[in-house]
Amino acid sequence: GQNIDQPTEMTATEGAIVQINCTYQTSGFNGLFWYQQHAGEAPTFLSYNVLDGLEEKGRFSSFLSRSKGYSYLLLKELQMKDSASYLCAVRDSNYQLIWGAGTKLIIKP
Amino acid sequence: DGGITQSPKYLFRKEGQNVTLSCEQNLNHDAMYWYRQDPGQGLRLIYYSQIVNDFQKGDIAEGYSVSREKKESFPLTVTSAQKNPTAFYLCASSIDWQGAYNEQFFGPGTRLTVL
Numbered sequence: 001g002q003n004i005d006q007p008t009e010m011t012a013t014e015g016a017i018v019q020i021n022c023t024y025q026t027s028g029f030n031g032l033f034w035y036q037q038h039a040g041e042a043p044t045f046l047s048y049n050v051l052d053g054l055e056e057k058g059r060f061s062s063f064l065s066r067s068k069g070y071s072y073l074l075l076k077e078l079q080m081k082d083s084a085s086y087l088c089a090v091r092d093s094n095y096q097l098i099w100g101a102g103t104k105l106i107i108k109p
Numbered sequence: 110d111g112g113i114t115q116s117p118k119y120l121f122r123k124e125g126q127n128v129t130l131s132c133e134q135n136l137n138h139d140a141m142y143w144y145r146q147d148p149g150q151g152l153r154l155i156y157y158s159q160i161v162n163d164f165q166k167g168d169i170a171e172g173y174s175v176s177r178e179k180k181e182s183f184p185l186t187v188t189s190a191q192k193n194p195t196a197f198y199l200c201a202s203s204i205d206w207q208g209a210y211n212e213q214f215f216g217p218g219t220r221l222t223v224l
């Protein structure tokens with residue numbers, strides 16, 4: 001079966017750095033997405049990786065290793081508004097998105 | 110402003126009743142999707158449509174039905190055959206089905222509660 005694994009919950013301090021990991025086993029690979037979702041709201045797109053390496057976008061960076069089936073999302077200079085769930089999703093060989101359960105990130109002052 | 114709208118935001122239904130959730134987009138996207146989100150689980154695909162007048166079952170289509178008569182609209186009907194319909198329903202769209210960097214844009218969601 002297809003599987004996406006992420007930690008259920010993480011806690012970090014305002015101003016610090018946090019890394020959220022995602023491992024996947026899917027039927028084929030056509031890209032990996034990270035989304036942010038605040039409680040009760042819609043997911044919003046953060047990043048997309050299809051080739052190995054690091055993609056940087058402001059305070060957020062995303063890394064991909066296809067050979068290891070592994071990605072991480074790195075959040076720098078954490079702000080209280082970054083408290084949210086972070087969803088990892090992989091597009092499989094049928095171009096369907098397979099979603100992880102999400103990582104709830106709690107930011108403490 | 111371009112975007113996706115869903116209505117209503119909250120919906121209550123009695124057991125045995127069918128209910129239709131609305132989803133409209135003005136992004137000129139070909140592909141549209143319906144997901145269900147339950148606590149502690151990833152988004153699960155109910156139905157998707159690659160183009161107008163066409164739609165396909167996702168992983169959990171039983172008890173649901175859709176139509177795609179217009180490019181802008183993709184309504185979802187939750188029928189009485191759906192065993193556990195209480196959930197948060199999300200509609201999404203993307204430029205097309207297979208394009209690279211094909212992010213999905215989401216509507217605000219409808220929270221359905223069956224009483």
